[in-house]
Structure formats: C-alpha cells, structure tokens
Amino acid sequence: CSDNTKLGLPPKDGVAPSEPKVLSIRNTNGGAVIHYQVPADEDLLCVSASYVINDKVYETKVSPFIDSVKVEGFGTQGQYIVNLKSVDKSRNESASVEVSISPEKAPIELIYESLDVKAAFGGISITWDNLTESNIIVGVSYKDSIGEWNNLENFYSSTKEGKGVVRNLDATPKEFSVVIRDRW
Numbered sequence: 001c002s003d004n005t006k007l008g009l010p011p012k013d014g015v016a017p018s019e020p021k022v023l024s025i026r027n028t029n030g031g032a033v034i035h036y037q038v039p040a041d042e043d044l045l046c047v048s049a050s051y052v053i054n055d056k057v058y059e060t061k062v063s064p065f066i067d068s069v070k071v072e073g074f075g076t077q078g079q080y081i082v083n084l085k086s087v088d089k090s091r092n093e094s095a096s097v098e099v100s101i102s103p104e105k106a107p108i109e110l111i112y113e114s115l116d117v118k119a120a121f122g123g124i125s126i127t128w129d130n131l132t133e134s135n136i137i138v139g140v141s142y143k144d145s146i147g148e149w150n151n152l153e154n155f156y157s158s159t160k161e162g163k164g165v166v167r168n169l170d171a172t173p174k175e176f177s178v179v180i181r182d183r184w
Contacts (some may be wrong), residue, residue, distance in 0.1 A: 012090040013043075013088075013090050013092070014090070015092060016086075016088070016092040016093060016095075017039050017041035017043075017044055017086040017087070017088045017092065017094050018039040018086065019039065019085060019086055019095050019097045020036040020037065020038065020039055020085070020094075020097060021036055021037040021039075022034060022036050022084065022099055023035045023036055023067075025099065027102050027103055027104055028070075028103065028104060029103070029105060029106060029107050029110065029134075030073065030075070030103055030104070030108075030134075031070060031071050031072030031073065031074055031101075032070075032071055032082070032101035032103055033070050033071075034049065034069050034071065034082065034084065034099055034101070035067060036067060036068065036084065037067070038064055038065075038066075039086045039094070041088055043089040044064040044087075044088055044089075045064065045088055045089045045091075046061040046062060046063060046086075046087050047061070047062050047064065047066075047069060047084060047086055048060070048061045048084070048086075048093075049062075049069045049071050049083070050083050050085075051071055051081065051082045051083070052081075053073050053074060053075070053080075053184070058071075058073060061087075071101065073184040075106050075108070075109075076106070077102070077103060077106075078102070078103075079101070079102055080100070080102075080103065081099070081100060081101075082100075082101055083096040083098055083099075084096065084097045084099060085097065107130070107132040107136070107182065108134070108136065108180045108181070108182050110129075110131060110132065111129065111130050111134075111162075114127075114129035115128045117176070120165060120167070122168055122169055123167040123168065123169045124165070124166050124176060125164075125165050126138060126140065126163065126165070127161070127162065127163050127164075128161075128163075128180075129160065129161060130158065130159060130161070131160060133158050133159070133160060134182060135156075135158045135182065135183065136158070136162075136180055136181065137154050137155070137156055137157075137180070137181045138154070138155040138157065138162065138164055138180055139151060139153075139154045139155075139178070139179045139180075140152045140153045140154075140155075140176060141176065141177045142169075142174045142175065142176050143174070143175040143176075143177070149177060152166050152176075153166050
C-alpha cells in the first residue's frame with residue numbers, strides 16, 4: 001500500500017487536442033477510407049468521424065493508435081461531407097476538419113446487378129455475386145391468394161458467390177419477390 005500509483009482517470013483539463021491532418025482519401029463501394037496524421041496529444045482518446053446519410057447522423061470512432069477511419073453505409077453515389085475531429089480523455093474536442101468523399105456504387109447495387117432467379121424443382125434457385133464480400137441478407141417472399149406478401153426464406157451471406165434455393169412449394173404458379181438488404 002505504500003506505492004503512490006494513481007488510479008482512475010487523469011485530471012480534467014480544458015485544452016483541446018489538435019485536429020487530425022488528412023493525408024489521403026480512398027473511395028470504396030458504399031464508403032471511403034480516410035487516412036490522416038494522428039495528432040501528437042498525450043491524452044488523445046480517439047479520432048471521430050461524423051457524417052449524414054438520409055437525414056440520420058452516424059459517428060465512427062477509432063483508437064489513437066490507428067491512422068485511418070472507414071466510413072460506410074452510403075447507398076447512392078455522390079458527394080458527401082465527413083467531419084473529422086480529435087477527442088482527448090477530458091472529452092475536449094478539436095476543431096472539425098471537413099472532408100469530401102465520393103463513394104463508389106454500393107455493394108447491394110452491385111449484387112442486384114448480378115442477381116439471377118430461376119425456376120427449380122419445387123421452388124426457385126437464386127445466385128448472386130458479392131465481390132466486396134459484404135454482409136447481406138437475400139430475402140425471398142411470395143404473394144398469397146389474398147395479395148399479401150409472405151416471407152419464405154432469408155439467406156445470410158458474405159461469400160463472393162452466393163446461392164440460395166427455396167424448395168418444397170406446391171406446383172401452382174406463384175409471384176415471388178427477392179429483396180437484398182444490408183445493415184443500413
């Protein structure tokens with residue numbers, strides 16, 4: 001007990017860390033990776049990136065030992081603004097650095113373009129290409145006799161070449177719907 005080691009959080013200060021310096025931007029499918037120079041602040045807690053998609057604000061925080069942040073979830077191509085800032089252990093925030101990104105075509109759009117639905121024995125067979133290996137759900141529904149859509153099967157996948165088969169359906173004509181979803 002004679003050790004004078006201090007426990008707990010360091011005392012709070014009112015000094016904001018310096019802002020991250022953006023070095024490069026690599027646009028990806030549905031997002032971007034922003035590389036920056038980590039601020040040389042002794043009590044740096046994280047670097048935060050905030051952005052808006054469909055009027056909803058998203059925030060991604062990364063460790064001070066990482067020199068890049070990945071922002072994702074952009075469903076359409078275009079120009080988007082990402083605000084980067086540094087946060088220290090006293091919760092002081094640096095000035096915001098505005099970065100413009102231009103995400104490429106979203107992974108679900110690429111998957112949709114490769115989607116192939118065929119009749120199979122007692123049901124349907126669905127194949128798709130997922131070159132980005134994104135986590136997706138391929139949902140299959142059918143329309144019943146009163147016009148209601150009923151879920152038949154969900155296929156969860158992140159493989160490059162996906163396949164799903166719905167079987168054991170009666171031999172009457174049916175109208176099917178296939179929906180591709182991601183976590184956004």
